[in-house]
Amino acid sequence: MPDQLRISENTEETIESSPSIGEDAPSGKDCRFVVLIPSVRPAEASRLIERMDWPGAVIVGASGATPVDSFEIPEREALRVRIESVPIGYASARNALLDIARKAGYSHGIFVDDDIEFVSGGLSELLRTARRFPEAFVGGKVRRRVENQGALARNVLPGSFALAGTSPASLSANVLVLPLSVESTETRFSVLLDFTGGEDTELTRRAGRQGVALLQTEDIIAEEVYGSTRGSTHALVRRLICNHAVLGLIRDRRTENLVLASRAVNPSRVGGLLYHSAAIAATLSARFSPSLALSLAKAAGYGLAKLQLLPTRLNKRYETCSVEFLGGSR
Known part of the structure; x- marks a missing residue:
């Protein structure tokens, strides 16, 4: 900075x-x-x-x-x-x-x-x-x-x-x-x-x-x-999973390395499946318990971060990209 x-x-x-x-x-x-x-x-x-x-x-x-x-x-x-x-x-x-x-x-x-x-x-x-x-x-x-x-x-x-x-x-x-x-x-x-x-x-x-x-x-x-689309339960769940994946990476790595020594590489099919499944589970659970939906989204985000995967949010497809750290220390 x-x-x-x-x-x-x-x-x-x-x-x-x-x-x-x-x-x-x-x-x-x-x-x-x-x-x-x-x-x-x-x-x-x-x-x-x-x-x-x-x-x-x-x-x-x-x-x-x-x-x-x-x-x-x-x-x-x-x-x-x-x-x-x-x-x-x-x-x-x-x-x-x-x-x-x-x-x-x-x-x-x-x-x-x-x-x-x-x-x-x-x-x-x-x-x-x-x-x-x-x-x-x-x-x-x-x-x-x-x-x-x-x-x-x-x-x-x-x-x-x-x-x-x-x-x-x-x-x-x-x-x-x-x-x-x-x-x-x-x-x-x-x-x-x-x-x-x-x-x-x-x-x-x-x-x-x-x-x-x-x-x-x-x-x-x-x-x-x-709006009704952006504020829908499914959209908010997806945002929460992305948010906590980012927070997980920041928590597990020195922030400077996240900026200067990392890059997103090829999409991960396995990560995309995990992301998609977690989003559906959290969305369905929100009908009965919003707190459970929040907990599931948080756990999914941190789990993806542990696997060094980041969900994408710029399009409607449920994909994740692998994160490659090029050097530096934890």
């Missing part, structure tokens, strides 16, 4: 000299912020930009085969939007956006998922927190709304998540989804997690181990909406 992310020892100077929202003039810590939106859904990204109260620069990453010209950009004074093609994969898309932002002279990227709906003044509060602590990892407090309000959804997707004052080692699996966060453009996400997700939680663990402060906004600043 770059030294630029460590907590500032001169916070007051930063607060007093920080420019107002949207300005690109450097603050006391020479901070310049840009909104980064990785997206494969042009309509949602365009709607997010139209509703954002952000008079500044936005870079949208059209991931994979998503056409750049499929995004409709609203015309608004002071809003500067740039559409760039980025690789497919959760981590690779984020890394590409950070590289583009850094080369454009920005010190920090504000990552925003395209299904976010900001409350009034929410983005301003996130920016104020990031300006106050420019060397911390800052998350935005988000309320999650699920159209399918089943028992499992209530257990898996709480109203908000907490980062402040929490040890990185004890952060819950729910924090694997950080729809709003601010980090240095020098940050790198683990490409091993391209097809599983969890790259943001891996980053928080790595940051915490290196003494980086993990903070969040004081108030809920946005809402994330889970």
Whole structure:
């Protein structure tokens, strides 16, 4: 983790000299912020930009085969939007956006998922927190709304998540989804997690181990909406298995090795069968006992991690990829 992310020892100077929202003039810590939106859904990204109260620069990453010209950009004074093609994969898309932002002279990227709906003044509060602590990892407090309000959804997707004052080692699996966060453009996400997700939680663990402060906004600043498909029991079970497989790898290996000395290799048929069977068993058990479903998903995820297998989450197929560690120590 770059030294630029460590907590500032001169916070007051930063607060007093920080420019107002949207300005690109450097603050006391020479901070310049840009909104980064990785997206494969042009309509949602365009709607997010139209509703954002952000008079500044936005870079949208059209991931994979998503056409750049499929995004409709609203015309608004002071809003500067740039559409760039980025690789497919959760981590690779984020890394590409950070590289583009850094080369454009920005010190920090504000990552925003395209299904976010900001409350009034929410983005301003996130920016104020990031300006106050420019060397911390800052998350935005988000309320999650699920159209399918089943028992499992209530257990898996709480109203908000907490980062402040929490040890990185004890952060819950729910924090694997950080729809709003601010980090240095020098940050790198683990490409091993391209097809599983969890790259943001891996980053928080790595940051915490290196003494980086993990903070969040004081108030809920946005809402994330889970539709009936994404919030279904089966989809949530699959997410939980992926989450705990990632957590298992992080727990069993030094995090630095997970980022720098590992790669995903050929899909495993046996792993895919285990993943598929565990997802079905946990989904069926959720009808009778949500707590049992959660336990089964957790055990399945940790079991796959022990076998050095990672489930994929970018498509609807139930596959796992083997993880090959290229060196380093446990």
